[in-house]
Amino acid sequence: MVTRALDVILLGPPGAGKGTQAKRIAAAFELLHISTGDLLRDEVAKDTSLGEEAKGYMNRGELVPDALVGKMLAKRLHSQQAALGCVYDGYPRTTAQAVLLDGLLSELNRRVDVVLYLGVPDADILARITGRRSCPTCGAVHHVVTLPPIAEGVCDRCGAALVQRNDDREGVVRERLRVYGEHTAPLLKYYNARRILREVDGAVAPDEVFRRLREAMGNVSA
């Protein structure tokens, strides 16, 4: 018997915990974890021609075009590690990218099986992100409420003074949430029309989120 590949998209606003959950889903279902950030970094690090091309855009501070990311994605999808399927971490972000992914999967006689949306209220996301305090020296990340350092404002690991990253400031987070909502609404509509969208409450504890994600995947029709 041939097991069909499973392709799962994990969506959710920045700070919803997609990365953590995507890794757990990938491990539990033997899927390849794909995030476009890692994909880009990987191609650049390996000095491939695609990476070289991407570097040009990144150095100019421009977005890497969809078509170029699509080429990297195609390469990864055709690799042996992707044979059992993939979990797409925060990709696609737009309907155009969703159409592109559909095309790539159909070349492999595959399709998006399920889209999991991690719903977290804006107020929770703001609390999660704006409470982060990062160590500029060793990269450790603390949180004023959920993971406070032993001495206030001081990194547990190396003793340097903790800072709030610019990206973690309230105004920046609010703007990211606004842009995310604007792009994601049509995307959710696109998948909802195909009846493959499942919303999971991402505001509960990570273990419980994972349990609910697995449950939502359990009724994926083959």
Ligand SMILES: [Zn+2]
């Ligand atoms: Zn440190």
